Amino acid sequence: MDTARKRNTAREESLEVILHHAEQIFAEFGFKGATMQAIADASGLPKANLHYYFPTKLALYREVIERIFTIWLEAANSFDTSANPREALTRYIRKKMEISRAHPCGSKVWANEVIQGAPIIQDYLQTTLNEWTDTRIRVINRWVAEGKIATVDSRHLLYMIWATTQHYADFQHQVVTLNGGKRLNDAQWDAATKNVTEIILKGIGA
Amino acid sequence: MDTARKRNTAREESLEVILHHAEQIFAEFGFKGATMQAIADASGLPKANLHYYFPTKLALYREVIERIFTIWLEAANSFDTSANPREALTRYIRKKMEISRAHPCGSKVWANEVIQGAPIIQDYLQTTLNEWTDTRIRVINRWVAEGKIATVDSRHLLYMIWATTQHYADFQHQVVTLNGGKRLNDAQWDAATKNVTEIILKGIGA
DNA sequence: GTCTATAGAATGATAGAC
């Protein structure tokens, strides 16, 4: 491995470590509540190193948010517009539940951001998310028109899927507390996914 | 009005003004992000007055959280355990949607708190909420046993109702943005409530 | 690239006059 490659690797590793821990700290304390010191401590680095890689706290936060949005858009692709309602929605809900389990902190940062009026990600909402939502609404409306599902408001159906699946990440602490303080195990995650999928599919007559 | 009464009234009015604006500021910026200065400015009072009524920022926050929890428990009562599934759930969902519309900031403060691991309200989750949840789970399980609704996991059904109804408060900003920047009007709130109610009732075969 | 030390600004809380 040459020195240039070594430098790049070191840089990428530091970036990865910082971003990973920043996501957790931002999720736990919110943007303002998170401190560069706390992120530095969690990352095992002196505070000044964070400012070497990210000029400001806001720039670091932006990176964290963008990573989450990318993961979120992946799930969006699993909503295959060519499939039938049962297939498309089953796959989409399962993927969303998997993300809630694998990336709860990312979901929490996103939720925190939206709750506080999306000061940073407003442009994503107005462009990418808005466009994606429109395409899926058209698909659902077509299903309704073709009689493949009952007459539902497609927009509110999407909100229901988002809300229900993200609840297991954002309200993880409440879910765990009401589960006797224990994290959901594999079987419980399966049960949750199955339950959500069945109620929604049955609820829209798919 | 005697002077004692006048003093009480003045005190109660100040408390009400402070708590009202504190709820909005805490919802918008989170616990740490909210500043006593911002709450004071919103309330039209000097900062020191807040510390006259509430010794610390944390004490003020606690009061805000407790008010929300009280409203939340009111809705809980609308889940009449003696009614049939259709009636009980229709009334509960409608009440929850009304609260999301009337008290979005309260819901946001609660959501923020839970997302961040419920450092302040942990005891509410473990006692009052846990007990309330258990009684409702028993009711839903009885409905299942009596064949009044399909076989569903009652706990996850509750989570679905909470998540979906609170989404309209917590993710208000996203909902509004995807609605072309306009707040939902009466008809849209009705449509949302009707849609949520119908999908869930149909989904559980009620 | 990594670290120590510190500047500069903002914040929670209080003292004390009115």
Added chain:
DNA sequence: GTCTATCATTCTATAGAC
């Protein structure tokens, strides 16, 4: 009860040695 002034602390960000 209300207000001004201020202290003590904490935090972001940077300077500069290594």
